[in-house]
Amino acid sequence: DQQVKQNSPSLSVQEGRISILNCDYTNSMFDYFLWYKKYPAEGPTFLISISSIKDKNEDGRFTVFLNKSAKHLSLHIVPSQPGDSAVYFCAASVGSSNTGKLIFGQGTTLQVKP
């Protein structure tokens, strides 16, 4: 079951630069997409989300872009800070099901170097 894929297991960027994390999905029924951040020994923390009726959502340093035709979304972090170093998970859901089931990608480990 590879409905949500994050093809880059890791990413390393310099502090102050942009981090771009990518996610692809295959299920056209997905209508809501979320990014979660996870530190070791903690649970995933909700970061930002986007509905399929939008193509961009911004919250401070975090922006999520959605390209429905390509079934692709990306998370931009600008500027990146060392505290952003964590595992980032893309997740998707079918809102009409109303059960809240999230399908997660494999995660991308982001390292921001000072």
Added chain:
Amino acid sequence: EPEVTQTPSHQVTQMGQEVILRCVPISNHLYFYWYRQILGQKVEFLVSFYNNEISEKSEIFDDQFSVERPDGSNFTLKIRSTKLEDSAMYFCASSEPQTRTDEQYFGPGTRLTVT
């Protein structure tokens, strides 16, 4: 800030034993979930629970698994007869009715080790 709590943080059990993993969701939340993450793999959905009923369950959530909200604050996951492959990190999550149920708040997890 309110948070989801889980106990214990680490549970070691022998194959065939029953385990109960406990969660206290955020107090005004009405939707509850269990997920698991086997080491090195994805976070996987197990079950969602609302209004004292299972809303959806995955193929993983077979007859060995059950969930319960025994009182107004706890939400539990029981594994009746544990197998080696049940070893994983189990995350509880909850969400409030005023937002989309997808925006879930996760607990820190319980690491289950089956020997």
